[in-house]
Amino acid sequence: MMRPVPSRDDVAADMIVRACGYDHDFPDDVLKPTETEIDSAGRTINVNRVPCRACGTIMVSRWHESSGPYLAVTRMHEPPEPGDIPGIAERTEQVTDAEFAEFLATQGFPEGIPTDFAPDRRTTATTERLEFVLRIKAGQFFLLDRNGPLNAILPVPPHAESAELIEAVAGAAVFWTAEGELPLTVIISPADPRPDRSYDRIAEVSCRFHTGHVELREVAGRKLPLPPLPAGHGDYRLRLHTNDSGCLLHIFNQPRSKPLVH
Numbered sequence: 383m384m385r386p387v388p389s390r391d392d393v394a395a396d397m398i399v400r401a402c403g404y405d406h407d408f409p410d411d412v413l414k415p416t417e418t419e420i421d422s423a424g425r426t427i428n429v430n431r432v433p434c435r436a437c438g439t440i441m442v443s444r445w446h447e448s449s450g451p452y453l454a455v456t457r458m459h460e461p462p463e464p465g466d467i468p469g470i471a472e473r474t475e476q477v478t479d480a481e482f483a484e485f486l487a488t489q490g491f492p493e494g495i496p497t498d499f500a501p502d503r504r505t506t507a508t509t510e511r512l513e514f515v516l517r518i519k520a521g522q523f524f525l526l527d528r529n530g531p532l533n534a535i536l537p538v539p540p541h542a543e544s545a546e547l548i549e550a551v552a553g554a555a556v557f558w559t560a561e562g563e564l565p566l567t568v569i570i571s572p573a574d575p576r577p578d579r580s581y582d583r584i585a586e587v588s589c590r591f592h593t594g595h596v597e598l599r600e601v602a603g604r605k606l607p608l609p610p611l612p613a614g615h616g617d618y619r620l621r622l623h624t625n626d627s628g629c630l631l632h633i634f635n636q637p638r639s640k641p642l643v644h
Contacts, residue, residue, distance in 0.1 A: 386552065386590060387495060389616030390502065391637045393485045394473035395464040402437035406459075409435075413443065413455070421446075438462030464617065465588070465639030474637075475505075500594025500610035504635055507612035509571040516564045519601040523564070525620065525633075527553040528595040528607065545585040545641035547622045552590040557622050557631070565628030568598075572612040574619070575632050577644055581623035584644035588636070590617050596633075611635070 415428040430443040440460040445453055464470060486494055516523050524532065535542065535554035542549045549556050569575055577584050594614040598606040611618060613635035621632035 385490075386592060387491055387499070387615055388485060388489050389613070390474050390477045390482055391464055391470065391616055393477045393482055394470050395467055395637065396485065397477075397481075398467050398470060398473055399437045399439065399461070402434060402439065406434040406439055406441070407436045408432055408441050413445070413453075419444070433462060433466060436468065438467040463639050464637035467637070470637050495614070496593075498593065500614045502614040503610075504572045504613040507572040509569060509575065510609055512568045512570070512608065514566045514568065514598065514606060516566050516598070517600055517603055518559055518561050518564045519603070521558055521561055522556050522601060523559065523566075524557070524599040524601075525555045525589075525596055525631075526599055527592050528597050529605075530554055532599070543587040543589070543641050545587045546643050547583060547585040547624060548587050548620060548641075550587045550589040550620065553592050555587070555589050555620055557629075559624060559629060566598075567628070567630045568608065569630070569632050570609060570612065571632065571634040574634050574636065577621060577632075578623050578630055580625075581630060582625040584621065584623045585642070586619055586621035586632075586644075587641045588617055588638040589620050590638070591615060608633075 409432055414430060416431050417429045419427040419429055421427050425446060427444050427446060431440055433440050439462055441457060442460055443455050443457050445455045483494055486492070524535065526534070530553050535549065535551055535556045538549045538556065539551060542551050547558055591611060592615055594611040596608050596611060598608065611633065617636065617638045619632070619634050619636040623630040
């Protein structure tokens with residue numbers, strides 16, 4: 383499997399989290415449960431998860447209910463999803479070429495971005511709209527790294543991101559839809575085009591593409607190359623809209639965040 387080349391979003395996320403260090407800005411009251419768990423003895427564990435207001439790092443507190451004067455609380459920190467880091471979009475725009483090159487070198491890419499990767503055009507790219515009619519078999523079609531293998535996403539691995547209509551891993555996504563001919567509109571944008579509420583069902587996940595070159599793929603059918611993605615390689619949001627008349631797929635640059643069903 384191709385080792386992911388860091389993107390400018392990765393640089394910005396690293397800078398923000400490192401700048402915060404251990405001096406996190408958590409809310410004062412963190413002992414109100416946001417969820418519960420059951421331990422091995424069948425007892426309820428209260429769980430509170432709160433993000434640092436500066437860098438998004440999550441503090442997870444766990445405790446059992448107690449009738450005594452003392453409460454035993456365990457705490458740990460979890461890294462944030464890049465899309466949950468405050469100010470990451472603005473910080474990404476401020477990453478200099480020198481900072482990017484230095485980060486790439488520390489991550490094992492001293493030669494920088496490979497020349498065959500799609501260029502980062504997020505400041506100059508315009509929205510592109512493409513129309514297709516796909517031949518759907520087995521109720522699915524795919525978006526893959528150019529010439530990527532279907533077995534990256536089929537069978538769907540347990541660690542895949544899932545949002546009802548879509549399942550995705552790095553470099554591959556499968557979309558579930560009806561059999562037959564499917565009118566599909568694809569909108570590729572450097573910014574979020576916002577959901578189209580005229581559709582009955584809308585779901586979205588994040589997907590990391592290794593080179594910024596992608597293609598639609600039918601089951602045992604055509605490969606349909608798409609234009610280079612506007613931010614080059616890195617994380618994108620895939621938002622699928624469906625109704626009886628067809629599908630709309632948004633592809634736009636956005637740091638990784640949790641799946642969402644509208």
